[in-house]
Amino acid sequence: MKQNETLRTPNTQGRFKVGDRVQVRDMPNMFYTRTQNYVRGVTGTIAACTYKDLIPEDEAFNYDGRLEQYYIVRFRQKDLWGEYPFGNDTLQTEFPDHWLEPVSN
Amino acid sequence: MSTAYKHSHAGDGHDHKAAPMVEEITDYEVLEIAVRELAIEHGLFTAEDHRKFTEWAESIGPAAGSRLVAKAWTDPAFKARLLEDGTKACKEIGVDWAEPTGSGTPSDYTNFRVLEDTPTLHHVIVCTLCSCYPRPLLGMSPEWYRSTNYRRRLVRWPREVLAEFGLILPPEVEIRIEDSNQKCRFMVFPVRPEGTENWTEEQLAAIVTRDCMIGVALPRPGRTADVHPVHEARRPVHSAPLHGKAAE
Numbered sequence: 001m002k003q004n005e006t007l008r009t010p011n012t013q014g015r016f017k018v019g020d021r022v023q024v025r026d027m028p029n030m031f032y033t034r035t036q037n038y039v040r041g042v043t044g045t046i047a048a049c050t051y052k053d054l055i056p057e058d059e060a061f062n063y064d065g066r067l068e069q070y071y072i073v074r075f076r077q078k079d080l081w082g083e084y085p086f087g088n089d090t091l092q093t094e095f096p097d098h099w100l101e102p103v104s105n
Numbered sequence: 106m107s108t109a110y111k112h113s114h115a116g117d118g119h120d121h122k123a124a125p126m127v128e129e130i131t132d133y134e135v136l137e138i139a140v141r142e143l144a145i146e147h148g149l150f151t152a153e154d155h156r157k158f159t160e161w162a163e164s165i166g167p168a169a170g171s172r173l174v175a176k177a178w179t180d181p182a183f184k185a186r187l188l189e190d191g192t193k194a195c196k197e198i199g200v201d202w203a204e205p206t207g208s209g210t211p212s213d214y215t216n217f218r219v220l221e222d223t224p225t226l227h228h229v230i231v232c233t234l235c236s237c238y239p240r241p242l243l244g245m246s247p248e249w250y251r252s253t254n255y256r257r258r259l260v261r262w263p264r265e266v267l268a269e270f271g272l273i274l275p276p277e278v279e280i281r282i283e284d285s286n287q288k289c290r291f292m293v294f295p296v297r298p299e300g301t302e303n304w305t306e307e308q309l310a311a312i313v314t315r316d317c318m319i320g321v322a323l324p325r326p327g328r329t330a331d332v333h334p335v336h337e338a339r340r341p342v343h344s345a346p347l348h349g350k351a352a353e
Binding site: 034035036038048050051053056070072074077080081086087088089090091092093094095096 | 216218233234260261263264276277278279280281282283284285286287288289
């Protein structure tokens with residue numbers, strides 16, 4: 001997010017592309033979100049850019065609002081759960097742009 | 106008052122529960138009826154609209170999904186189109202995500218993607234938040250898919266949960282869980298099994314069952330139905346019987 005922006009600034013240009021490393025923000029969500037607790041703070045990789053749409057936090061309350069780029073992010077199961085024994089296993093799930101922060105490798 | 110069962114218990118040593126006199130209805134069913142009646146009263150839709158939609162929703166099964174996989178297994182160009190744009194490819198087998206009932210009730214969730222398995226990558230699908238499911242292709246989801254048991258446990262212990270379905274994969278195979286929490290809808294595109302060379306699309310579709318397209322089973326020749334191992338309850342709870350016998 002740039003200096004001259006807030007969360008309300010329209011964000012139809014997605015910030016990420018396939019392969020980028022991203023971390024899921026742990027933001028407070030009032031009443032509704034589709035960002036699960038188990039991914040908060042975890043770093044993963046952009047697996048796909050899917051579509052642009054309203055964010056769930058707006059749509060659930062019938063607010064028109066910013067369209068955001070959505071992404072499928074892939075995580076290692078070992079990064080999601082402590083002591084997960086199988087090194088190859090992964091999980092992927094989907095987020096709108098503002099839930100993700102870039103991470104430098 | 107008539108009794109629900111008429112035989113005597115002399116010497117048979119086992120317990121019987123009386124059949125309920127009245128069919129029970131759950132709170133959610135009451136809620137649905139109330140909301141539906143209000144909606145009809147307020148003109149959001151008509152009772153006829155609701156009936157048509159219900160009939161359609163209850164009539165579809167996984168046949169379209171099976172056909173989709175069988176077609177992609179036999180037609181590499183179609184498979185490429187399916188992987189490129191799932192929603193568009195569905196139209197080729199008669200499923201239009203934008204108008205799944207054909208009667209003008211588009212689904213909001215129209216971004217369909219297949220998850221392609223390989224010999225070293227196996228996908229399995231869940232919706233931890235609710236129970237999102239690719240209904241236009243697979244019909245209604247099975248009860249277990251909507252249970253908190255499945256939704257909470259699959260993401261944390263996928264191999265244990267899959268083992269309960271009878272599916273055990275070696276550790277080298279990557280298990281990739283897809284938690285469908287937004288507007289994408291997913292289906293597993295399984296690896297075509299050995300022993301199906303020269304099969305027709307119809308023969309192939311018969312072994313692609315619903316469980317294979319969710320990812321809790323692998324297709325193989327001869328397996329044309331989803332049958333789950335039954336695990337006996339370890340400490341089953343019996344309701345107290347109506348006639349005052351001591352509970353076991």
